[in-house]
Amino acid sequence: MNKKLLCVLCAGGLLAASAAAAETVHKVKKGDTLWDISRHYYGDNFQWPMIWKDNVIINDPDLIYPGQQFNVPGFLDDAETIRKDDSGLIRISAPENRKPMDTDPLESEKLINANARNSMETIFLNDIEVVRDNEPSANILNVEGEKSFATTRDRITINQGSGEGLNLGDTVVLYQKLSTLEKERAVYRIVGYAEVSEVRAETSDAIIYKSFNSIQKGYFAEKGNRPDLRSPKVFRKADTDIDGEIVYIPDSHRNTAQGYRVIVNVGSVERAKQGDKVSIYRETEENGRTRKDYIGEGQLILVGEEYSTAIIVTSLVEIHKGDSVNLTDIAVY
Template sequence: MKREYRMQNRIIAASLFWLLASGFWLLADTTSAEEIPQKEIVKTPKVHIVKEKDTLWDISKKYLNNPFKWEEVWDKNKSIANPNRIYPGDNIVIPGAFDDIEVEPTPIQVVEEIDENIIPPLPLVALQPPPPPPPPKIPLTTVTALASAGYIIQKEIEKGIIFDSPETRTIFGIGDTVYINMGVKEGVKLGDKFTIYKPLRVVTHPITYKNMGILIEVLGELEVKDVRENSSTANIIESFATIEIGNKLKDREDMAVPMIDPAAKIEPKGIKGYIIDAKDQRDTVATGDIVYVDVGTESGASAGDRFTIFKSEGQIGKKAKRGEKMEVPKVVIGSLRIIKPK
């Protein structure tokens, strides 16, 4: 009888141990680890950084598997004035090609069980993933295109000129040494930088015949290396076009290229104006050509603004009576984008 009682005690003890162990594992199973949120993949437009010897033909072949799609790439990148001239460091947006970017999601909060008798239960709110990052901004144009485009000034801004050089040449570029007719008397100091430019012509408004100013072209930049009483020695540190003896100097101008958001919504500003001149002084222009308009910062225009080009209204037709104004509807003939407002 005692042996049976001891045996029963052992069975009960073993059962209790099994229940305790089972309870431990049940408890362990109910305490699961926090779920690790997965990273979200967001697609952004692919941007190619131009390298030496790159062409739109090669870029189209690389990303679009078809070199004949170079015109689509050119059309997507309005900052490229000439498809045959792209430069190292330029950013080219590839139409129809994207990069996958991993975005860190918001960590999922773990809700712990609480005693309902102490604090009422809180409502659970579904967590929304963070919005995808905006696409990277791209340059509106290139430094060379921005500088060579030139702009119209109201009055002459000359501070000095390049009057000579220790070189035997008369045409100069980056690294060449020149002499300028400014020195200590003019307040020039070692390390001063000046923009090199040349005036092209006086611009007259084609409608109002008002004198709009002088069209200038930015040629480059120089830095003073030695200062004398009324002259200085300088090195050319930037060259955007041919630099010659006699070219003029003005206070240094920042040639930073404006950056734009390719996905930004274009809001109309209600600005109207006229094309008053073209860089090459032609009566007709085409895609990529530089023109000058009679709207600027005072009108509310800013870099990147787009304008629709219309034929003028109210033109006199060939069969109209002399002096009679015939009503002609607007005809859209193109569009342009502001690259350097003044």
């Protein structure tokens, strides 16, 4: 571990450390914000989401109170950050320094090595959000033993059987509905996967083999497969007219940042595909003119016809719903 970092962590009250990661505890005092705490420990205000994600007691990152104690995750020697997820520790590359749009020229047709700018290998497609154009075809009728919640290895019954083409051994994707975007189109979260263990004419039983959240009676289900990720070999810079905006931020958050997912209204009908990257901009009105500043970068990880799920790869400021996006990096496989 870097000696300077070790000294800082020790001075901050290091409670536990390992070769892989370090954590300290910060006690909130009057006037503290996550923005300031992040700068104190990391020398970088924009790492505040790491602290937010690592502390479940923080319901709203804008509201923290004196006396609260927060874990502060540490850094690896190569300056990559570590954050915690349901699957454990995930490495995320440190953000690149980017300038506002008017000083950030895009070089058309330039190929960029994906090793330095690809986030695909760090993403776990677990409780991921996805936009569907229609409601999943089945519901969970009940959970074995009349439990309120189901988890891995529990048996569930769904209202779909051989009459709808369901077969023994099929994989069933389990969904929780989060929000309606327009008409029948809505945002769902994949909460788990189950394997069909018994098929009847109109209903079937399935065993949950992977769960990412508690699963309840009434949640949706549909025959399908687990989403795959392919890692691009290179990116091609391109000046495109494929524009959209961030239309949804999960978990009712008002803002988001590096390492978190969003929904954008850019999809395959506009020639976008998995792995492509979008630049994120903030538009503000100044003296009757619209100013457009570069504030971050996202990578498309699940692409639908008109909407895609993206992960924020870089954020220079907090990312808001309504911030605009433009496809600028084409993934080459």
